[in-house]
Amino acid sequence: MSGVKPFSSINALASVTYEDALQFLREDIDLEQHVLSVVHG
Amino acid sequence: MSRNSEIIKCTQTGSECLHVKHETGLDIYIMEMPGYHSCFALFGTKYGSINTRFRLKGEESYTEVPEGIAHYLEHKLFENEDCDAFARYARTGASANAYTSFDRTAYLFGCSENFGASLEILLDFVQKPYFTKETVEKEQGIIAQEIRMNNDEAGWRVFFNMLKNMYHNHPVRIDIAGTEESIRKIDAELLYKCYNTFYNLHNMVLSVAGNVKADEVLAICDKLLRPCEDQGLEEVYADEPDTIVSKYVEATLPVGTPIFNLGFKVRPRSGGELVRAELIASVLLEVLLGPSSKLYNDMLNEGLINSEFEADSPFTGDGYFVLSCGGETEEPEKVRDRILEALETAKRDGFDRESMPSCPV
Numbered sequence: 453m454s455g456v457k458p459f460s461s462i463n464a465l466a467s468v469t470y471e472d473a474l475q476f477l478r479e480d481i482d483l484e485q486h487v488l489s490v491v492h493g
Numbered sequence: 494m495s496r497n498s499e500i501i502k503c504t505q506t507g508s509e510c511l512h513v514k515h516e517t518g519l520d521i522y523i524m525e526m527p528g529y530h531s532c533f534a535l536f537g538t539k540y541g542s543i544n545t546r547f548r549l550k551g552e553e554s555y556t557e558v559p560e561g562i563a564h565y566l567e568h569k570l571f572e573n574e575d576c577d578a579f580a581r582y583a584r585t586g587a588s589a590n591a592y593t594s595f596d597r598t599a600y601l602f603g604c605s606e607n608f609g610a611s612l613e614i615l616l617d618f619v620q621k622p623y624f625t626k627e628t629v630e631k632e633q634g635i636i637a638q639e640i641r642m643n644n645d646e647a648g649w650r651v652f653f654n655m656l657k658n659m660y661h662n663h664p665v666r667i668d669i670a671g672t673e674e675s676i677r678k679i680d681a682e683l684l685y686k687c688y689n690t691f692y693n694l695h696n697m698v699l700s701v702a703g704n705v706k707a708d709e710v711l712a713i714c715d716k717l718l719r720p721c722e723d724q725g726l727e728e729v730y731a732d733e734p735d736t737i738v739s740k741y742v743e744a745t746l747p748v749g750t751p752i753f754n755l756g757f758k759v760r761p762r763s764g765g766e767l768v769r770a771e772l773i774a775s776v777l778l779e780v781l782l783g784p785s786s787k788l789y790n791d792m793l794n795e796g797l798i799n800s801e802f803e804a805d806s807p808f809t810g811d812g813y814f815v816l817s818c819g820g821e822t823e824e825p826e827k828v829r830d831r832i833l834e835a836l837e838t839a840k841r842d843g844f845d846r847e848s849m850p851s852c853p854v
Binding site: 467468469470472473474476477478480481482483485486487488489490491492493 | 647650651652654655658659735736737738739740741742743744745746747748749750751752753754755756757758759760770772773774776777780781816825826829833836837839840843844846849
């Protein structure tokens with residue numbers, strides 16, 4: 453046995469801040485690069 | 494037996510999972526859950542529909558295989574010379590299934606008794622390919638029918654049409670099952686090539702959870718897993734520009750209300766950076782488009798969307814990263830414009846800081 457590794461998705465989620473989210477929105481989402489796909493009846 | 498292992502522990506719930514790096518190269522994860530009535534096991538390989546170009550250590554050139562071959566292989570692996578795996582599971586009472594996605598293929602079962610016998614079946618048939626010209630040809634019609642069936646399914650079509658108009662070259666744009674044309678190129682030799690490349694235990698994972706003892710699982714693994722050499726698998730994808738193919742695509746199928754997907758092409762990532770970006774993107778979409786958001790409630794109250802509308806989890810993998818949302822609406826272009834407007838405003842002015850989820854830790 454080589455040890456115990458802590459894991460928590462809850463901790464990871466809680467570590468996302470307002471600044472992280474806003475930076476992602478501003479720097480990673482290019483609104484021009486969108487696709488609208490529609491299925492009509 | 495001395496094992497290379499570690500315990501992965503969740504500090505909040507106290508849950509523990511044993512991770513063993515088996516001497517054959519297989520990663521084994523076992524979660525003992527005493528008091529539960531059932532057990533589940535999944536034996537999977539990191540091989541899916543996007544893995545169409547690869548080479549092994551020492552090979553100079555890349556091998557390219559037809560689209561849909563990972564899914565085809567999954568179909569054929571259930572069948573061996575004597576009988577199919579489902580007939581064997583029927584004798585142990587396990588409920589078995591398999592699936593192929595963009596980047597993985599998994600074989601799984603759940604049971605409330607005879608766990609050991611069912612695990613032996615799982616490890617045995619996945620490690621015993623049997624493909625002949627006749628059995629491979631027999632499957633073509635079945636899979637072609639599955640492809641046609643997928644194309645008739647409105648949710649599937651709206652999603653793949655979005656991907657096709659987002660990615661120029663990346664194989665994520667192709668149906669997991671391939672096309673009727675691509676599967677005609679698949680033969681027994683190609684299936685063996687892919688099997689021997691990707692169904693190497695160094696590229697695979699066994700995960701077990703339920704009322705089971707780790708020692709029992711590991712004893713069965715020691716008995717049935719076949720040592721194999723790490724082949725130094727290397728995969729490549731065609732160059733993909735940052736831009737989309739086209740902004741709008743539509744199709745006609747018998748649906749009561751039009752359905753839509755609106756997706757954004759985002760720079761792909763890998764490893765820890767990908768996990769972190771997925772988390773941030775999930776939170777962002779929930780805050781801006783989720784049921785508690787102003788935009789969601791405004792569109793709902795105006796009758797533009799209904800409760801089917803949702804922001805999807807980030808769709809990500811090797812070389813692709815898509816943020817999307819979708820649902821039903823009579824006015825898809827108007828919904829798109831409202832979402833673009835809200836995102837543009839949030840980019841410029843920021844958004845309500847109080848809307849960020851809080852998790853006490």
